[in-house]
Amino acid sequence: MKDAILQLAEQQLMVGGFDKLNFATLAKELGTTRANIHYHFKNKESLAIEVTRLYGARYCDEFKALREVFRGNFVGFFETVNNYFWPQPEDSCDQETNACTTLASDPELPESIVKLTRESYRNIEQILADVIQDGIDNKEVRSDIDAKKEATRCHVIMMGIGACGQHLSSTKEAKEQLGGILVDWANSLK
Numbered sequence: 001m002k003d004a005i006l007q008l009a010e011q012q013l014m015v016g017g018f019d020k021l022n023f024a025t026l027a028k029e030l031g032t033t034r035a036n037i038h039y040h041f042k043n044k045e046s047l048a049i050e051v052t053r054l055y056g057a058r059y060c061d062e063f064k065a066l067r068e069v070f071r072g073n074f075v076g077f078f079e080t081v082n083n084y085f086w087p088q089p090e091d092s093c094d095q096e097t098n099a100c101t102t103l104a105s106d107p108e109l110p111e112s113i114v115k116l117t118r119e120s121y122r123n124i125e126q127i128l129a130d131v132i133q134d135g136i137d138n139k140e141v142r143s144d145i146d147a148k149k150e151a152t153r154c155h156v157i158m159m160g161i162g163a164c165g166q167h168l169s170s171t172k173e174a175k176e177q178l179g180g181i182l183v184d185w186a187n188s189l190k
Contacts, residue, residue, distance in 0.1 A: 002040045004030055010051045018048055019108045045110050052113050056120030063127045067134070074135035078154075078186035085161055085182075086175040125155045132189070141189045150189065157185055 008029055012021045021044050027034045041047035063081075070077035109117075129151035135141035161181060165174035 001030070001032065001036065005037055005040055005047070006051055006054060009047050010055060013048060013051055017108065018044075018110070018113065021048055023047075045112065048110070048113050049116065052116045052120075056116060056123065060120065060123045060127065063124060067127060067131050070131075071134055072138055072140070074131070074138070074140040074189075075183065075186045077131055078182050081158070082179065082182045085158075085165060086171060086179060121155070125151050128154050135189065145189050154182070154185060157182055 005026060008026055009021060012025070023034045023037045023044065027037050030037075037047075041050065066077055066080055070080065129147045132141060132145065132147040132150050132154070136143060136145060136147060161178045165171070165178055168174040168177060
């Protein structure tokens with residue numbers, strides 16, 4: 001039951017933000033009681049903290065795994081990350097593309113969750129810096145590149161793609177207009 005609660009709560013957070021996270025709605029959609037939800041999570045904030053922690057850990061773990069898979073293939077890493085922005089309709093929903101931005105920009109978000117989103121942001125940026133440094137060490141990236149600065153630039157590009165993609169009429173249109181920008185950036189470092 002706890003996993004089902006977390007999954008549905010993540011969807012509520014991504015679509016409506018912290019304000020729309022609601023135990024009564026979760027209970028109704030899961031066919032259970034609010035008391036059962038409270039058995040697993042003390043309150044809305046504790047549920048949102050766990051969802052945010054798991055969400056951030058999931059993406060950090062995926063990026064770390066990709067780093068290992070693509071060590072020695074700098075551009076391949078970013079080609080794969082580029083594909084994260086364009087989920088297939090059967091695999092995911094459009095809201096997933098920019099979920100962290102949705103959470104972090106919610107004005108009602110408790111400080112404990114803001115802290116977690118910032119930590120996830122820093123962790124992803126550090127992984128990006130490590131990937132760039134790997135590219136420098138493997139001579140796939142120019143030696144004059146500052147890995148930390150480029151990691152920040154890369155992360156800004158990624159966040160921008162996600163944010164801009166939300167303003168286009170479909171994932172297909174977003175992919176047509178924004179697809180490849182991240183790979184172009186990666187190639188510019190050669």
